[in-house]
Amino acid sequence: MGQGKSQFxxxxxxxxxxxxxxxxxxxxxxxxKFKALAPERVGHNKNAKLPMSKILLYPELKVNPFGDRIxxxxxxxxDGDCTFEDFLDMMSVFSDAAPKSVKAEHAFRIFDFDxxxxxxxxxxxxxxxxxxxSQRLSESDMKHLIxxxxxxxxxxxxxxxxxxxxxxxxxxxSDFCSTFRIxx
Amino acid sequence: xxxxxxxxxxxxxxxxWEEAGGEFYQESYPGGEAELEAMHQNPSNIATLLPSKQxxxxxxxxxxxxxxxxxxxxxxxxxxRAQYQTTARRxxxxxxxxxxxxxASMLPDLSENxxxxxxxxxxxxxxxxxxxxxxxxxxHKAKLQSQTKLRLQGLEQLKWQRRKMWQRLRRSWSExxxxxxxxxxxxxxxxxxxxxxxxxxxxxxxxxxxxxxGVCTLMVLFIVLPAVFLKPAQQFPECxxxxxxxxxGSVECCSAQYANTTxxxxxxxxxxxxxxxxxVEHTQAFYGVYPNVELTLNSAAWLSYDxxxxxxxxxxxxxxxxxxxxxxxxxxxxxxxxxEGEGQFYQYCNIIFSGWDFCIKNEKSxxxxxxxxxNEIKASIExxxxxxxxxxxxxxxxxxxxxxxVLVNLAVFVLLIxxxxxxxxVFDFSAQTQTDYIIANNTLLRLLFEFLPxxxxxxxxxxxxxxxxxxxxxxxxxxxxxxxxxxxxxxxLRLSSLGVVLLSFYRQFNCDDPCRPEGADAKCKKPLCWExxxxxxxxxxxxxxxxxxxxxxxxxxxxxxxxxxxxHNSVVxxxxxxxFDLPKHVLDVVYIQTxxxxxxxxxxxLPLMASIIFFFMFYIKKFACLVNSKPSTIPYRASRSNSxxxxxxxxxxxxxxxxxxxxxxxxxxxxxxxxxxxxxxxWSVIVRTFVSSPAWIKHVVFFFTTAxxxxxxxxxxxxxxxxFYAVSAANKHMVLVLKNQLVLEGRDKQFLLHRLSQIIKxxxxxxxxxxxxxxxxxxxxxxxxxxx
Numbered sequence: 022m023g024q025g026k027s028q029f030x031x032x033x034x035x036x037x038x039x040x041x042x043x044x045x046x047x048x049x050x051x052x053x054k055f056k057a058l059a060p061e062r063v064g065h066n067k068n069a070k071l072p073m074s075k076i077l078l079y080p081e082l083k084v085n086p087f088g089d090r091i092x093x094x095x096x097x098x099x100d101g102d103c104t105f106e107d108f109l110d111m112m113s114v115f116s117d118a119a120p121k122s123v124k125a126e127h128a129f130r131i132f133d134f135d136x137x138x139x140x141x142x143x144x145x146x147x148x149x150x151x152x153x154x155s156q157r158l159s160e161s162d163m164k165h166l167i168x169x170x171x172x173x174x175x176x177x178x179x180x181x182x183x184x185x186x187x188x189x190x191x192x193x194x195s196d197f198c199s200t201f202r203i204x205x
Numbered sequence: 206x207x208x209x210x211x212x213x214x215x216x217x218x219x220x221x222w223e224e225a226g227g228e229f230y231q232e233s234y235p236g237g238e239a240e241l242e243a244m245h246q247n248p249s250n251i252a253t254l255l256p257s258k259q260x261x262x263x264x265x266x267x268x269x270x271x272x273x274x275x276x277x278x279x280x281x282x283x284x285x286r287a288q289y290q291t292t293a294r295r296x297x298x299x300x301x302x303x304x305x306x307x308x309a310s311m312l313p314d315l316s317e318n319x320x321x322x323x324x325x326x327x328x329x330x331x332x333x334x335x336x337x338x339x340x341x342x343x344x345h346k347a348k349l350q351s352q353t354k355l356r357l358q359g360l361e362q363l364k365w366q367r368r369k370m371w372q373r374l375r376r377s378w379s380e381x382x383x384x385x386x387x388x389x390x391x392x393x394x395x396x397x398x399x400x401x402x403x404x405x406x407x408x409x410x411x412x413x414x415x416x417x418x419g420v421c422t423l424m425v426l427f428i429v430l431p432a433v434f435l436k437p438a439q440q441f442p443e444c445x446x447x448x449x450x451x452x453x454g455s456v457e458c459c460s461a462q463y464a465n466t467t468x469x470x471x472x473x474x475x476x477x478x479x480x481x482x483x484x485v486e487h488t489q490a491f492y493g494v495y496p497n498v499e500l501t502l503n504s505a506a507w508l509s510y511d512x513x514x515x516x517x518x519x520x521x522x523x524x525x526x527x528x529x530x531x532x533x534x535x536x537x538x539x540x541x542x543x544x545e546g547e548g549q550f551y552q553y554c555n556i557i558f559s560g561w562d563f564c565i566k567n568e569k570s571x572x573x574x575x576x577x578x579x580n581e582i583k584a585s586i587e588x589x590x591x592x593x594x595x596x597x598x599x600x601x602x603x604x605x606x607x608x609x610x611v612l613v614n615l616a617v618f619v620l621l622i623x624x625x626x627x628x629x630x631v632f633d634f635s636a637q638t639q640t641d642y643i644i645a646n647n648t649l650l651r652l653l654f655e656f657l658p659x660x661x662x663x664x665x666x667x668x669x670x671x672x673x674x675x676x677x678x679x680x681x682x683x684x685x686x687x688x689x690x691x692x693x694x695x696x697x698l699r700l701s702s703l704g705v706v707l708l709s710f711y712r713q714f715n716c717d718d719p720c721r722p723e724g725a726d727a728k729c730k731k732p733l734c735w736e737x738x739x740x741x742x743x744x745x746x747x748x749x750x751x752x753x754x755x756x757x758x759x760x761x762x763x764x765x766x767x768x769x770x771x772x773h774n775s776v777v778x779x780x781x782x783x784x785f786d787l788p789k790h791v792l793d794v795v796y797i798q799t800x801x802x803x804x805x806x807x808x809x810x811l812p813l814m815a816s817i818i819f820f821f822m823f824y825i826k827k828f829a830c831l832v833n834s835k836p837s838t839i840p841y842r843a844s845r846s847n848s849x850x851x852x853x854x855x856x857x858x859x860x861x862x863x864x865x866x867x868x869x870x871x872x873x874x875x876x877x878x879x880x881x882x883x884x885x886x887x888w889s890v891i892v893r894t895f896v897s898s899p900a901w902i903k904h905v906v907f908f909f910t911t912a913x914x915x916x917x918x919x920x921x922x923x924x925x926x927x928x929f930y931a932v933s934a935a936n937k938h939m940v941l942v943l944k945n946q947l948v949l950e951g952r953d954k955q956f957l958l959h960r961l962s963q964i965i966k967x968x969x970x971x972x973x974x975x976x977x978x979x980x981x982x983x984x985x986x987x988x989x990x991x992x993x
Binding site: 036038039040042045046047049072080081083084085086087095097104106107109110113115118122123126127129130132145148149152153154155156158162165166169173174176177178179187190191193194196197199200201202203204 | 395
């Protein structure tokens with residue numbers, strides 16, 4: 022860790038500690054992990070911007086069907102490329118300490134593929150397709166499933182889930198917190 | 206004069222406020238005009254502009270802007286007012302002061318807008334929850350820090366400092382804890398491959414280990430250390446066979462007799478150790494050696510330590526601590542279940558939105574997870590169909606299935622009875638043959654017969670669940686129900702086998718104490734110190750169980766798994782492939798814990814042993830999980846599996862309390878050993894202590910048992926119950942009402958939006974028509990002008 026320490030000033034660490042759910046040590050550890058993704062770049066510039074392909078080398082993101090969406094949601098330049106600060110934000114949200122509401126917020130952004138701030142039918146379809154991977158649900162099953170989801174959650178019956186509706190579901194789901202989590 | 210002036214003065218200010226309000230609205234939702242433009246272009250887009258439809262990023266930035274502009278506005282306004290005051294200065298001094306005071310009273314309280322240090326600090330702590338990028342967060346923090354703020358004074362400053370310190374302390378504690386946290390890395394490894402449901406199991410093992418470790422510490426502190434280091438308060442009389450009171454059959458002589466018994470000298474220390482005999486028997490590990498007298502705490506000898514009381518209290522404390530720990534853990538799960546409440550309604554959302562384990566990092570497991578989610582979706586869609594089918598099932602079919610289920614249940618029942626009878630017979634056989642001359646002389650044979658009962662129990666526990674698993678398939682239940690039913694049947698087997706073990710002990714011991722004036726009954730198998738004997742049996746059961754886990758995991762399942770991995774033969778692969786079957790593994794650890802509970806009264810070493818076993822079990826199960834098996838295709842959910850663990854544990858706890866309570870309340874303790882020698886029952890220690898306690902305690906307890914206390918208490922409890930019932934019913938009703946309201950509002954909104962977009966469309970058309978008309982009029986006029 023001694024090596025990592027030299028890259029940050031005490032103030033930066035204090036900032037990171039105040040602004041994320043991590044302690045200083047965890048911030049340094051996160052930086053080690055970040056550095057491991059592309060040692061040659063991060064070595065010179067601790068806050069280097071890594072392209073999405075590099076970020077997706079992170080094991081949990083690599084196999085995650087929403088890996089690219091996660092990168093997009095946290096990228097400050099909105100193109101999927103992440104700086105260390107973006108990465109730290111990402112890990113902070115996925116950490117144990119982050120409250121459910123914060124996680125729900127980001128989950129919503131991850132699932133919202135077309136970016137219209139609503140989870141419409143097309144969004145849900147894409148989520149399901151990514152979840153089932155190589156297997157495909159038959160068209161009638163898919164329709165049935167999406168209809169079921171909307172029946173459960175779409176309270177105002179406008180054919181799409183707004184953030185408030187989404188948060189309502191997440192509030193009722195006890196599994197969400199344990200699954201929407203990446204251990205550093 | 207000045208009053209009139211003031212009135213005039215005030216008027217524009219009121220207007221200003223209104224304006225400011227309007228501006229505030231505009232500023233808090235800036236870009237309104239642009240949005241209106243967009244709306245004009247596509248009226249159906251209006252819905253997305255509603256504040257409720259936007260997530261917090263958008264609303265946050267607006268709110269933030271609004272807040273800053275608010276601050277700016279107040280500042281501007283104060284400046285304006287100052288200007289105004291200077292221009293409106295009157296020559297008359299009194300009027301000037303009046304105006305000044307007036308203005309001063311009109312001035313907004315600056316301290317309201319200036320946040321104090323604590324509030325700023327709180328706000329900084331809140332930033333982390335904002336869904337914006339780090340750069341923005343930093344900027345925000347810097348802004349907050351650079352703000353002029355009030356210093357807190359006196360007590361408030363102190364309070365704030367204390368809060369800050371607390372947080373710093375908590376942070377450093379969590380940092381230290383994270384460093385020390387046991388098995389953190391292993392958990393991550395398991396999580397990466399098997400998901401959070403399985404990790405919950407490993408956390409459960411850890412939880413059990415710490416529970417036992419805690420109890421073990423208590424035991425060492427309160428009974429082992431005093432028993433080793435403290436001296437008896439009074440010299441107790443020597444055994445004197447000629448004396449009437451201390452002669453043959455008396456507690457003293459029996460104790461002496463027991464202390465002098467040593468097992469066969471031929472046994473080596475290892476044998477003694479694994480059987481809990483010989484030297485080991487006479488250590489604090491077992492019930493026998495604990496003294497039945499008060500011990501002196503200090504040389505003054507008036508402060509004493511009541512060993513029997515400490516012993517029984519600690520057993521009770523162990524039970525209470527376990528119960529509290531289980532209930533606390535279970536209550537958490539229960540609360541989650543309650544929140545899930547209408548859980549069934551959110552079944553699909555749960556699969557879709559919290560189905561993926563974000564911790565998975567292994568490609569193979571990800572593939573399996575994809576499959577599992579696919580299957581779950583399929584199954585839940587299917588189950589809807591099955592439910593419909595079930596309602597339309599023909600009578601004949603129903604009858605067939607019903608009879609199959611009855612038959613299977615009957616078979617299970619017979620199987621259980623047979624297993625229990627076998628255990629019973631083997632115990633009897635083992636007890637009878639131990640006195641046999643040939644066996645007694647052959648160490649190996651003796652050892653085999655010694656361990657025969659334990660081996661039998663463990664063997665049956667291994668074999669019968671497999672048969673049960675095959676039987677349950679015939680019954681055609683839904684997958685979830687299959688898991689639960691098999692689990693319950695297996696729990697029943699394990700618990701009742703333990704019950705039979707205890708029962709066969711008690712049948713053997715159902716005769717007078719062997720230490721009596723007439724000498725031991727030849728037919729009676731009761732050992733001198735039966736409690737220690739029972740303790741030894743539990744010790745052995747636990748040991749054999751532990752060894753069987755090692756054997757099964759490393760000697761049987763490991764080669765199986767390897768064969769499956771490297772063989773291309775499909776039959777071998779089928780036989781060798783193992784899934785990590787969670788319920789079975791849960792039973793394994795719950796069983797050990799049950800043994801520990803049952804046996805700890807007879808052998809205080811058991812909690813320590815259980816913690817050590819759990820420590821190793823973690824590694825054994827990790828090996829079984831990571832090396833031997835592949836992830837199960839049944840998705841285990843963390844919340845649900847945790848409540849399953851606790852349910853099983855609670856069940857075995859309740860069942861186990863019955864025989865233990867019987868032992869403590871009814872059985873006569875041995876005369877020759879232990880802290881309760883010579884007493885009619887263990888419980889009588891408590892009675893004795895109560896009788897000798899100060900009068901006021903007795904009075905209080907007696908008061909608790911009178912009607913004067915019981916009736917009001919009963920009524921109060923019922924009232925409380927009713928009150929909470931009423932509150933929960935009201936809440937339920939409220940939830941329903943609110944939900945309906947939400948739906949209605951949603952519909953209203955839909956309706957209004959629809960109307961609005963219609964109006965906009967109409968307007969557009971109207972505009973178009975007007976424009977067209979104007980154009981045609983223009984054309985006409987040009988036509989006319991050209992024609993003229």
